[in-house]
Amino acid sequence: MKFKIVTPERIMVETEADSLTLPTTMGEITVLPHHIPLVASLVAGEISYKHGGKSDFFAVSGGIIEVKKNNEVVVLADTAEFGHEIDVERAEAAKEAARKLMTEGARDQKTYAGAAAVFQKHLTRLKVAHKHRSHKGTKING
C-alpha cells in the first residue's frame, strides 16, 4: 500500500509499505494492506512501518490518519521527525522543563494538560532518537 506522512512544513515520507503501526487516541493500531477506510486521530508517539523486511520509524506529536479506499494511507501529522533529526540534548531539556511545569508550575487543569502533552511528545522523541542509535543497521533511509 502507499503510505505518506505530510506535515504543514513538508512531505516527510512517501513510500510503499507492507504494514504500518500508529499510536491513535484509542490505542496503538497496525494497518495492513486493504484496510477498510478509516479516519482516526493520533496522539504523540512513534509511527513505524515495514517494507520488504526493512523497517523505519518516526516520532510524531499528534495528527490525523486517513486510510483511503484505494489502498492508500495518509498521515496528517502536526510535526514528524526521523530519529537522526532529533537533537537529544534539546529534547531532554524540553522534557525536563515540561516535567517541572507539570509538578510545580501548573496552576490549573489546562496548563497541566498542556505540559503533560509536551512532556509526552518529548518523551517519544527521545525514545525514537535512542532507538535510532541502536538500530542503525536496519533502516531504509535517512
Added chain:
Amino acid sequence: MPNSTKEIRRRIRSIKNIGQITKAMELVSAAKMRKAQASALASRPYATLSSELLSNLIARTNGYDHFEQSDLPAMPAWQAGKSLLGGISPVGRDGKPSRVLIILVSSDRGLAGAFNSNVVNKALGIVKDEGAKEVDFVTIGKKGSDALLRMKYTLVATFPAKDKNVSLLDAEPIAVMSMDDFLAGKYEKVFVVYTDFVSTLVQKPSMLQLLPFVKEHVTRNNEQKTEFLFEPDPKEILDVLINRAVKFAVYQALVEAAASEHSARMVAMRNANDAAGDLLDELSLSYNQARQAGITRELSEISAAKLAMEG
C-alpha cells in the same frame, strides 16, 4: 545640479556606498526569499489533503446538523467544534457584526516597498466593509502595530514577525487565542489579513475569514463519498480537524507573508540599485563636464596671461 567637482565627487562616493548596501540587502533578501518560497510551497500538499478530508467529513456529518441535539450537552469539546463552524452569537440585526477581531500580518522591518502599507490599507478597508462597531487587532510585526497605534486602534496582542523558519508553533498561540476569544463570544468574526504570495513580482494583500470557519476553505470537488470508519467518532475527529485547520490557516498566512516580505524587499532593493546606477551615470557625466570646464577655463586663463605678458 552641484557644480564644483569636489562636491560631485562626494555625492558619487555616498551614492556608491548606498548602492553597496542595497546590493547586499538584495542578495540577502533573495536568499531568504528562496527559502521562504520553498516553505510556502511545501505547505500546500498538507492544505490540499486536510481540506479534502475536512470536506469529506463535513459532508458526512452535515456540518454537525446530522446529530441529535441530545448528544450535545455532555460534550463541550464537540460544541466548541460546532461553534467554530457556525458561530455562536448571531450577527447583529442589520447584518453587521458588532465585534470583530482582525489579525494583521506585517513585518518587523521596513525597506520592503509598499509591503506593509498595502496590508495595513487592506485591513482598514475590511474595517470599513464590515462596519463593525468595535474592532480589535492582533498584529504580527512591528510595522503593522506602529501604523495601527498611530490611528488609535485597539491592539489586544502583538507578536514579533518571524521572517524565517516559520513553524506551526508560531501560529499556535495566535490561533488558540482567537479560538478562545471567539468561543467565549468576545468576537463574532475573526479575520486574517496577510499578503498572499503569488510570484516574486506580485504579492497580493488578502483577507481570510478565520472564524467562523467558513466552508469556502473546503474544496467541494470530490463527490464520491467514502464510508469511513471513525475512531473515536466523527464528531471528535471533526473537532480535532477544525482545530488543526484553524491553526494551519494561521500558519499558512504567516508563511505566505514571509515569502511576500522577502520578495517585496528584494524587488525594492533591486529598484534602489537601478536608481543608484542611473544617478551615478548622471553624476559622472556632470563630473566630467565640470572637470573639462575647469581645464578649459584654466587653459584660457593661462593663454590670456601669456598674451598679456607678451603684449
